[in-house]
Each structure stands twice: as C-alpha cells, then as structure tokens.
Amino acid sequence: MKKAPLVVIPLFLFSMLVIFLFQGLFSDPRELDSQVKGKPLPEFTLPDLMQPDTTYTPASLKGEVTIVNVWGVWCVTCAVEMPYLTQLKDELGVKFVGLYFDQDLDPDFGTKTLTRVQQEVTSMLRRYGNPYAFNIFDVYRDTSLDLGVTGAPEHFVLDANGVIRMHHIGDINERVWQNKVGPLYQQLVAEANGETGTDIDDTDIKDTGRVGE
Amino acid sequence: MKHLFVLLTLFITFSVFSAEDNFAFDTPAQRAQFLSLTAELRCPMCQNQNIADSDAMIAHDMRRKVYALLKEGKSETEVIDFMKARYGDFVHYQPPVTIATMWLWAAPVLFVIFALLFVVRRKSSAAPQDIKAKLAKADALLEQEKE
Numbered sequence: 310m311k312k313a314p315l316v317v318i319p320l321f322l323f324s325m326l327v328i329f330l331f332q333g334l335f336s337d338p339r340e341l342d343s344q345v346k347g348k349p350l351p352e353f354t355l356p357d358l359m360q361p362d363t364t365y366t367p368a369s370l371k372g373e374v375t376i377v378n379v380w381g382v383w384c385v386t387c388a389v390e391m392p393y394l395t396q397l398k399d400e401l402g403v404k405f406v407g408l409y410f411d412q413d414l415d416p417d418f419g420t421k422t423l424t425r426v427q428q429e430v431t432s433m434l435r436r437y438g439n440p441y442a443f444n445i446f447d448v449y450r451d452t453s454l455d456l457g458v459t460g461a462p463e464h465f466v467l468d469a470n471g472v473i474r475m476h477h478i479g480d481i482n483e484r485v486w487q488n489k490v491g492p493l494y495q496q497l498v499a500e501a502n503g504e505t506g507t508d509i510d511d512t513d514i515k516d517t518g519r520v521g522e
Numbered sequence: 523m524k525h526l527f528v529l530l531t532l533f534i535t536f537s538v539f540s541a542e543d544n545f546a547f548d549t550p551a552q553r554a555q556f557l558s559l560t561a562e563l564r565c566p567m568c569q570n571q572n573i574a575d576s577d578a579m580i581a582h583d584m585r586r587k588v589y590a591l592l593k594e595g596k597s598e599t600e601v602i603d604f605m606k607a608r609y610g611d612f613v614h615y616q617p618p619v620t621i622a623t624m625w626l627w628a629a630p631v632l633f634v635i636f637a638l639l640f641v642v643r644r645k646s647s648a649a650p651q652d653i654k655a656k657l658a659k660a661d662a663l664l665e666q667e668k669e
Contacts, residue, residue, distance in 0.1 A: 338569055342610050412579055450583050457608045459567040459580050 343476035344457050350471060351455035358409050358444035359427060365445050371471040374497045375404045376464055376490070378441070379453060382429045383412045384461040388437055390480035395438030397486065403494065407444035410453055410461075466493055469501035545589050552592055559588050559601055562616065566609045 345351070350367040357363040370377070378394065380387040397403045411426055430444070447453050456465065459478065466475040475493055477485070547553040560574035565581045573581040573588075584605065591601045605613045617623050 341566060341612055344606075344608055344610050450579075451587075454583055454587060455608060457566075457610075459609075460578075 340478070341457075341459070343473075345465070345473050346476055348473055350465075350467070350473065351452065353447075353452040353455070355445050355447060355452060358407070358430060358446040361423065361446070365443075367471055370406060370467055372469060373404055374469055374494060374501055375406055375467045376494070377406050377408050377467060379408045379410070379456075379458050379463040379465075380461050381410055381412060382426075382433050386480045387462045388433065390462060390482060391434075391437035391440065393482055393486075394440035397481075398440045403440075404442050405440040407441040408447055408453065408456075409444045410447040410450045464490070466490060466497065468497045545585075548593075555598055556589060556592055559592075559598060560585055562614065563588070563602070563605055564613050564615055566613055572615065 350370065352367065354364050354366050357365065378387075394403075394405055398405060409430065411421065434441075445452075457476070462480050464475075464477040464481060465473050466477070468474050474497060475490065477490055479485070481490055545556065547556065557574070561572050563573045563584065565571045565573050565576040565578055565584070567578045567580045568576050571581075573584045575581075587604075588601055591604060596604070602614055611618055617626065619627070
C-alpha cells in the first residue's frame with residue numbers, strides 16, 4: 310500500500326517532463342503573439358513609393374478587405390512568394406498593399422537615393438509579377454516598428470473597417486493560404502458584403518439598436 | 523615595444539565599439555540608461571540576443587528608437603512599455619509575474635518544501651521499524667554464532 314505513491318509520483322513527473330520536452334521539439338521559437346491583432350492600424354502618414362507626392366494614412370486602407378504585405382527587394386522570400394500573390398490577385402481579386410522598407414537606406418545618412426530604390430522595385434516587380442495595388446514607403450521604418458514587424462515578409466489582414474485581424478509572419482504560399490489566411494480572408498469578405506447588405510435591408514433596426522447602446 | 527602596446531590597445535577599443543551606432547547623449551546618466559536598456563531588451567528577430575548585441579536590422583531600429591525616446595525624456599519603464607506594446611513581453615528579459623509565469627518562482631520553492639516534508643515524514647516513521655529489523659537481524663546472527 311505505501312509503495313504505490315513512490316512508483317506513481319516519479320512516473321507522473323517523468324511523463325510530464327517527457328510531454329513538455331516533446332512539445333518543445335515541434336514548437337517554433339520565432340512564433341510571437343502579435344500585439345496589434347484586433348486593433349486598427351497605428352497612426353501614420355507615409356508617401357507612395359512610386360509617387361512620393363501622394364501620401365497615405367490608415368484611412369486609405371479602409372472600405373475593403375486588404376492584405377498589407379511588408380516587403381523589400383533585399384528579401385529573398387518576398388521574391389519567392391510574389392508570383393503566388395500575383396496569382397491570388399488575378400484569380401481571386403485579393404487586394405494587396407505593399408508596406409515597403411529598405412534595408413540599405415540608412416534613415417540618418419541617406420546612403421541610397423529614392424530613384425535607386427524605385428528602379429530596384431520596378432525591375433523586381435517586372436520579373437516576378439506585381440500583386441500590389443500600391444506601395445506605401447515606410448521611410449524611417451517607424452510604422453513597421455509600431456506594427457511589431459521583425460523582418461520580411463510579414464502580412465497583416467485588415468477587415469473592411471481597417472482593423473488588423475491577422476498578423477502572419479513569413480510568406481504566403483499555397484499551403485498557408487489554404488489553411489490559414491484564405492479562410493479568414495473569405496470570412497472577412499463575406500462579413501463586408503453582409504454588412505453592406507444588412508445596411509440596405511435593416512437600416513432602421515440597426516439604427517435603433519445603436520441608439521439603445 | 524611601448525608603441526606597439528599602445529597601438530594594440532587602440533585596436534582593442536575600436537573593435538569593442540565597432541558594433542555600436544554613434545549616439546550622442548546629454549548626460550552620462552542618459553548614456554548609462556541607454557546601455558542598460560539595450561542590454562535588457564531582447565531582439566525579437568534573433569534567438570536569445572539582446573538588442574545591444576545584435577546586428578539585425580530590427581535591433582538597429584530598436585536601438586535608434588530607444589535613443590530617440592530617451593532623448594524625448596522618457597523614463598526607462600516608459601521605454602520598456604513602449605517596446606512591450608509592440609513586441610509583447612517577449613521583448614523584455616525580465617518576465618512579468620502573472621498566473622502563468624509565477625510558477626517560475628513558485629515551483630522550486632514548492633519542490634523544496636514538499637521534498638523536506640517527504641524526508642521528515644519518512645525519517646520519523648521509518649526509523650523505529652528499521653531499528654527493530656536491525657535488532658532482529660543482529661539477534662539472528664548472534665544465535666547463529668552461538669551454535
């Protein structure tokens with residue numbers, strides 16, 4: 310009778326340890342909890358990469374489900390995913406917006422001219438396809454920092470109200486689209502369409518509901 | 523020989539500071555703050571390096587941001603909270619005490635307490651039995667020797 314716990318307790322502790330370590334084998338240390346999920350985009354006023362006179366604010370990304378793709382010409386994985394993103398744009402009409410930042414461009418010293426960056430971007434887009442509706446140029450990389458970006462490529466899925474619904478670190482390929490990003494995208498598109506639909510049909514009901522709140 | 527030594531020491535200092543960006547501080551205290559902050563903030567891109575140590579672009583940018591925030595007159599906690607708001611608790615090497623993390627401190631203490639209880643209980647209950655058994659054995663041996 311007395312010996313039972315002596316056997317059971319170490320066995321229990323040992324199996325807990327095994328489970329814990331076994332989990333560690335498959336966990337990805339690069340996976341971080343995103344801090345921006347469920348929040349609107351942080352405030353920014355940034356120029357267009359190609360036409361620096363045009364500026365964008367978070368309001369520019371409202372009204373349509375959008376995937377913001379953080380990228381740069383120096384990023385190899387970005388080049389790899391670009392043809393697939395272009396395919397998604399062409400076949401499903403996904404709206405991609407680039408948040409471009411440059412590695413070589415030192416914000417404090419300006420070692421690289423804007424023209425040079427534009428040339429590189431144009432030649433890369435010509436080679437791999439252009440999925441972007443437009444590119445926002447994060448000159449000082451401040452907005453990337455505010456978004457919790459750690460590198461490139463990273464993706465932010467925004468709903469029609471401009472709220473970040475997913476932060477995906479890494480590239481979008483067929484597997485990722487089918488299992489992770491695609492379902493959410495379809496759901497958000499349906500939500501957006503549903504909202505406009507109900508707005509027309511049940512305007513009165515919705516409005517009275519809001520007054521109550 | 524003396525010249526060579528001076529030259530060598532020069533090279534050593536250069537190599538130590540080559541990884542750092544050039545930041546000018548208002549006060550030595552501010553500089554100390556910057557150094558301690560970059561040592562305790564963790565680079566979110568690289569595995570287990572602080573941002574002072576890392577040459578990743580994100581670490582460069584974070585150092586730049588820490589510097590800018592300190593220049594604005596932000597306190598150390600404000601800078602840490604700023605980074606936590608963007609990169610989560612991961613970014614700070616000092617984990618906060620929450621229900622999930624309190625076990626880091628509690629588990630060793632609990633383990634020691636339970637182990638002590640276990641040892642004490644075993645000693646007090648097992649001792650008399652042990653002595654009885656040993657005495658019996660000794661008696662048996664004595665008996666054998668007599669024969």
